[in-house]
Amino acid sequence: MKTHHQIIIIGAGTAGIMTAGQLLKKDKNLDIAIIDPAEKHYYQPAWTLVGAGTYDYKRTGRPMGALIPKGATPGSRMP
Numbered sequence: 001m002k003t004h005h006q007i008i009i010i011g012a013g014t015a016g017i018m019t020a021g022q023l024l025k026k027d028k029n030l031d032i033a034i035i036d037p038a039e040k041h042y043y044q045p046a047w048t049l050v051g052a053g054t055y056d057y058k059r060t061g062r063p064m065g066a067l068i069p070k071g072a073t074p075g076s077r078m079p
């Protein structure tokens with residue numbers, strides 16, 4: 001496993017994923033790693049609907065790996 005990167009983002013929530021995406025949009029050659037121990041990313045705004053009983057909680061979570069921008073390296077822990 002590669003242990004050094006140009007940029008490391010801690011947390012693959014909305015902020016981490018968007019930051020990685022924006023940086024890669026500016027320069028696709030950047031070497032970015034995103035560290036997050038969670039296996040799922042939850043779309044939190046939908047939880048409001050879950051609370052109201054109109055949306056299924058299970059549908060608010062998606063596999064973390066599917067949302068990491070192409071070109072960024074996913075990681076679950078610091079090396």
Ligand SMILES: Cc1cc2nc3c(=O)[nH]c(=O)nc-3n(C[C@H](O)[C@H](O)[C@H](O)COP(=O)(O)OP(=O)(O)OC[C@H]3O[C@@H](n4cnc5c(N)ncnc54)[C@H](O)[C@@H]3O)c2cc1C
Pocket residue numbers: 010011012013014015016035036037038041043044045046047048
């Ligand atoms: C019920 C609800 C309704 C909402 N509705 C709206 C809305 O309508 N519109 C809107 O704009 N916003 C809404 N929000 C807010 C929005 O969801 C949050 O502002 C946004 O998700 C915050 O993004 P974030 O990346 O800061 O945190 P998160 O998306 O929560 O991500 C944090 C990530 O950090 C990871 N993490 C935590 N600790 C560590 C660690 N030590 N090391 C590595 N990784 C770590 C977690 O696993 C997680 O993946 C809502 C939130 C809630 C709860």
